[in-house]
Amino acid sequence: xxxxxxxxxxxxxxxxxxxxxxxxxxxxxxxxxxxxxxxxxxxxxxxxxxxxxxxxxxxxxxxxxxxxxxxxxxxxxxxxxxxxxxxxxxxxxxxxxxxxxxxxxxxxxxxxxx
Amino acid sequence: xxxxxxxxxxxxxxxxxxxxxxxxxxxxxxxxxxxxxxxxxxxxxxxxxxxxxxxxxxxxxxxxxxxxxxxxxxxxxxxxxxxxxxxxxxxxxxxxxxxxxxxxxxxxxxx
Numbered sequence: 001x002x003x004x005x006x007x008x009x010x011x012x013x014x015x016x017x018x019x020x021x022x023x024x025x026x027x028x029x030x031x032x033x034x035x036x037x038x039x040x041x042x043x044x045x046x047x048x049x050x051x052x053x054x055x056x057x058x059x060x061x062x063x064x065x066x067x068x069x070x071x072x073x074x075x076x077x078x079x080x081x082x083x084x085x086x087x088x089x090x091x092x093x094x095x096x097x098x099x100x101x102x103x104x105x106x107x108x109x110x111x112x113x114x
Numbered sequence: 115x116x117x118x119x120x121x122x123x124x125x126x127x128x129x130x131x132x133x134x135x136x137x138x139x140x141x142x143x144x145x146x147x148x149x150x151x152x153x154x155x156x157x158x159x160x161x162x163x164x165x166x167x168x169x170x171x172x173x174x175x176x177x178x179x180x181x182x183x184x185x186x187x188x189x190x191x192x193x194x195x196x197x198x199x200x201x202x203x204x205x206x207x208x209x210x211x212x213x214x215x216x217x218x219x220x221x222x223x224x225x
Contacts, residue, residue, distance in 0.1 A: 031211050042118075042217040043157070043201070059214075090156060094211050100162035101211050102147060107156050 003027050006091050006106035013081055014114050021076045021109045023091035032074040033103060035090040036060060043090065049074055081113045118216035120202050125222045126192055134187045134219045136202030147213065148176050148187045149201040157201055161187070189221075197223045 004025040013019060025032070030051050035043040035058075045058030049068040063085070064078050074093075078085055088110050092103040119137045126132040138146070145164040149157035163169055163178035163185060175188040187200055199218040205211060 033212075040217075040220075043215040045212060048212060058212075096211070100145070100147075100159075100164075102159040102162060103211070103213060104159070105156035110154075 004091065004093055004104050004106040006089075006109050008109060009107060010110050010112075012112045012114065015080075015082055017081050017113075019078050019081055019111070021089055021091075021111070023074045023076070023106055024072050025074075025093045025104070025106075026072060027093060027095070027104070028071065029093035029095050029104075030071065031094045031096060032068065033092040033094075034058070034064075034066060034074070034076050035092065036062065037088045037090060037108075039088075047076065081111075083113045086111060086113050118202055118204055118214055120200075120216045120219045122217070123220045123222070125224060126189075128192055128194060128223055128225050130192050131188065131190050132192060132221065134189070134200050134202075134221065136185045136187070136216060138183050138185075138202070138204045138214075138216075142207040143180060143183075143204065144207045145205040146176075146178055146185050147203045147205070148174075148185075149203060151199045151201055151218065153198070160200075192223050194223050194225070197221060 007022045032049045034047040037043045044060035046062035047066040049055045090108045091106040094101045094103045117139045148160040151157040161176035168177045173190045178185045201218045202216040203213040
């Protein structure tokens with residue numbers, strides 16, 4: 001079973017609030033990812049990191065920002081939440097030692113912005 | 115392009131066999147993954163193909179043809195708990211292990 005955690009699992013907030021979604025993994029993986037997924041739709045990569053102090057924007061434009069100060073921790077921040085940010089946010093991690101290097105997913109944070 | 119196409123929905127009967135197809139149009143192909151995602155939950159890894167052929171893992175098998183840009187996931191002896199979305203995802207070279215996901219196929223297994 002993958003050791004990747006996300007908090008909170010559910011969040012309902014008002015427009016304009018600053019929020020941080022937490023993601024941590026205990027597998028020592030160097031690569032971490034944030035995806036956004038609307039119900040019944042595909043996962044869209046919004047941020048990824050291939051190591052400490054390295055972050056890149058993903059394929060879907062997002063107003064969120066990320067940081068990677070420690071290997072195990074990859075938080076995502078929205079400075080001013082809007083209703084359009086309502087979605088499920090999934091964090092994932094993977095290793096780099098060859099082979100499948102499958103991504104392991106956290107349980108997700110379901111965000112609702114009123 | 116990097117389009118990943120798979121059927122939106124499928125239905126099958128408990129105990130039967132179902133095949134879920136996936137086609138992709140991507141340059142620099144470097145592996146194809148299948149994930150299972152139950153409603154409201156995170157995706158879980160099922161299989162990985164990088165070379166042509168069939169990979170078997172218990173009741174699940176996955177096939178890849180790189181020349182045709184085609185893969186399928188085969189589920190045997192279907193159980194009710196197999197009702198879920200099945201996501202096809204492609205990794206491309208030089209992308210730091212980034213994946214492009216299809217929209218998923220929602221499989222409903224009926225008694």
